Amino acid sequence: MKAETKKHTRRSLRIAGAVALVLGMAGTTPAVAAQDPGREVIDKKCASCHLEGGKLTRIPEMRKSPEGWDMTVVRMGIWHKVELTPDERRAVVKYLADRQGLAPSESASFRFLTERRPNMQDAPPDDEMAQMCGRCHSYGRVALQRRDEDEWRKLMHTHLGQFPSAEYSALGRDRNWWEIARDKMPGRLAEMYPKNTDAWRDWSRAKHRPADGRWVVAGERPGWGAYTGTMTARAKGKDQYEVRYELHFGAGNTVRGQGEAVIYTGYEWRGSAKLGNEDTRSIFALNEDGSRISGRWFLKGADEIGASFEAVRADKAAKNALVAVTPHMLRAGETATVTVAGAGLDAKLDLGPGVEVVEWLGKSAEQLKLRVKVAADAAPGLRKVAVGGRESDKSVAVYRHIDSVRVEPAFGIARVGGGTNPPMTAQFDAVAFLNGADGKPGTDDDLRLGSVPAKWSTEPFDERAKHDEDLKFAGHMEPHGQFLPSFAGPNPNRRGLNNVGNLSVVATVADGERSLNAKGQLVVTVQRWNPTPLR
Numbered sequence: 001m002k003a004e005t006k007k008h009t010r011r012s013l014r015i016a017g018a019v020a021l022v023l024g025m026a027g028t029t030p031a032v033a034a035q036d037p038g039r040e041v042i043d044k045k046c047a048s049c050h051l052e053g054g055k056l057t058r059i060p061e062m063r064k065s066p067e068g069w070d071m072t073v074v075r076m077g078i079w080h081k082v083e084l085t086p087d088e089r090r091a092v093v094k095y096l097a098d099r100q101g102l103a104p105s106e107s108a109s110f111r112f113l114t115e116r117r118p119n120m121q122d123a124p125p126d127d128e129m130a131q132m133c134g135r136c137h138s139y140g141r142v143a144l145q146r147r148d149e150d151e152w153r154k155l156m157h158t159h160l161g162q163f164p165s166a167e168y169s170a171l172g173r174d175r176n177w178w179e180i181a182r183d184k185m186p187g188r189l190a191e192m193y194p195k196n197t198d199a200w201r202d203w204s205r206a207k208h209r210p211a212d213g214r215w216v217v218a219g220e221r222p223g224w225g226a227y228t229g230t231m232t233a234r235a236k237g238k239d240q241y242e243v244r245y246e247l248h249f250g251a252g253n254t255v256r257g258q259g260e261a262v263i264y265t266g267y268e269w270r271g272s273a274k275l276g277n278e279d280t281r282s283i284f285a286l287n288e289d290g291s292r293i294s295g296r297w298f299l300k301g302a303d304e305i306g307a308s309f310e311a312v313r314a315d316k317a318a319k320n321a322l323v324a325v326t327p328h329m330l331r332a333g334e335t336a337t338v339t340v341a342g343a344g345l346d347a348k349l350d351l352g353p354g355v356e357v358v359e360w361l362g363k364s365a366e367q368l369k370l371r372v373k374v375a376a377d378a379a380p381g382l383r384k385v386a387v388g389g390r391e392s393d394k395s396v397a398v399y400r401h402i403d404s405v406r407v408e409p410a411f412g413i414a415r416v417g418g419g420t421n422p423p424m425t426a427q428f429d430a431v432a433f434l435n436g437a438d439g440k441p442g443t444d445d446d447l448r449l450g451s452v453p454a455k456w457s458t459e460p461f462d463e464r465a466k467h468d469e470d471l472k473f474a475g476h477m478e479p480h481g482q483f484l485p486s487f488a489g490p491n492p493n494r495r496g497l498n499n500v501g502n503l504s505v506v507a508t509v510a511d512g513e514r515s516l517n518a519k520g521q522l523v524v525t526v527q528r529w530n531p532t533p534l535r
């Protein structure tokens with residue numbers, strides 16, 4: 001390639017230079033790379049602005065998550081009028097995320113953001129970072145990128161150029177925002193999130209296991225409960241899969257579905273599937289050796305409603321790989337039917353002292369089903385489950401009675417909606433706890449037993465909410481703990497308030513003869529108009 005370009009004229013040199021540089025990024029041979037549709041997009045649609053002295057500018061200088069790349073490419077469209085077809089957009093994002101992505105260890109601590117978990121707590125390292133960089137968008141948006149100081153600084157210039165009000169808005173005008181952003185932040189950011197890391201070097205050089213095959217899966221959907229099942233992925237092109245699901249919920253219903261998935265950066269699974277009659281999206285990650293998958297799936301257009309997801313590869317190599325034990329709670333003095341899901345399971349199960357197997361109901365490599373008797377004096381607490389003589393990371397909880405219940409999330413947000421912006425609901429869950437060693441509820445040593453069925457109701461959160469009749473206007477609670485907010489308004493009966501509200505969410509849980517209560521808070525507020533993939 002180099003020898004060839006020497007003979008060319010100046011003009012063709014520039015174009016060839018762009019190609020050579022992108023090839024360098026790709027690290028592949030020209031013959032193969034020439035066919036990559038993502039690279040063609042860069043040559044055709046990006047190089048016109050991003051080429052200087054025969055070299056691509058900006059684009060090769062950073063690493064991002066698939067969502068991060070997608071948001072940048074979309075910005076090129078909105079701010080700089082770069083027009084891409086949906087296929088071109090997909091191709092260029094795939095190309096860049098594969099070659100300039102994050103290693104699994106680099107994206108791990110912000111997966112809650114990638115997975116769009118509702119009510120997540122952002123995780124900035126300190127106050128300065130939180131206030132400087134985590135007030136207009138999540139801090140995670142920052143932490144899911146890698147660049148050197150110079151490129152972090154360019155991004156600061158982009159911010160000020162595009163949003164001069166950054167200096168004058170709250171937490172900007174109480175300090176010399178621009179001086180700090182220009183002089184201090186880039187160095188700090190480059191130290192925490194540098195472009196070149198060992199983790200990325202190792203990950204980008206390693207070969208990654210494709211996802212095709214059969215997987216045993218499990219998870220929990222707040223409001224619906226736990227499920228186990230299977231997923232089968234069939235390769236239909238490089239990093240592309242056709243996927244089938246069969247999920248069995250504890251309540252007895254089975255949900256089947258199928259869809260597709262693309263794997264970015266060797267481990268970032270992004271899928272869509274119709275599960276039962278619901279359109280869903282999945283955001284999963286394969287682990288480093290490709291033997292497990294974890295993540296979350298949620299409803300298309302309502303990402304607050306979803307389920308956790310875990311899977312183990314069900315191939316010959318799997319040996320006592322557990323994915324779930326249900327139910328998670330066993331009451332002392334009672335018998336229960338326990339289901340263990342996993343791959344390569346041996347019919348040899350140990351649930352700890354005082355829990356005795358009374359009958360086997362099913363023994364297969366992917367599922368063990370059995371009746372157990374829990375001794376009346378079995379010690380309450382969490383125990384690790386062992387299968388085939390090997391301790392797993394799954395546990396079951398033995399309890400005599402529930403000590404306390406908590407509403408999760410303790411603080412939820414729902415948003416009124418209507419018209420072009422549908423309402424955003426809030427899903428609550430009631431979770432049972434034991435007091436732990438200190439004998440007191442609500443402390444750090446409480447033992448989490450798991451979700452329990454509850455009766456749900458709402459109350460005004462405070463006097464103000466009572467006075468404004470928030471209960472009447474803000475929406476209503478469904479029996480399974482999902483709050484459905486009202487329409488956005490205008491509501492002439494409520495003057496400036498329309499249908500917002502501040503409510504207490506009350507869960508009432510029956511435990512034998514006893515009844516326990518727990519409270520959470522729900523704020524029903526205004527719409528979000530910019531639902532970005534990374535908040």
Ligand code: HEC
Nearest residue numbers: 042045046048049058059072073076079080082092155158
């Ligand atoms: C019409 C000119 C133009 C085209 C075409 C263009 N860009 Fe840009 N790009 C810019 C400008 C101007 C900036 C700096 C301001 C900004 O970040 O939006 C930029 C910045 C960037 C950055 C740095 C953003 C960051 O996070 O700091 C990346 C990456 C990028 N472009 C990628 C692309 C890709 C990929 C394409 C092709 C799909 C593309 N650009 C096409 C003008 C363009």
Ligand code: HEC
Nearest residue numbers: 068071072075132133136137141142145163165166181185
């Ligand atoms: C005044 C509000 C505001 C503040 C403060 C702010 N940002 Fe942003 N930032 C934005 C907006 C808005 C976008 C989205 C731009 C777009 O893509 O349209 C953005 C986008 C980003 C992106 C994604 C850019 C891309 O193309 O990949 C990163 C990374 C980022 N900001 C980092 C930072 C850092 C680091 C700081 C602190 C020094 C910071 N931001 C402070 C408003 C802000």
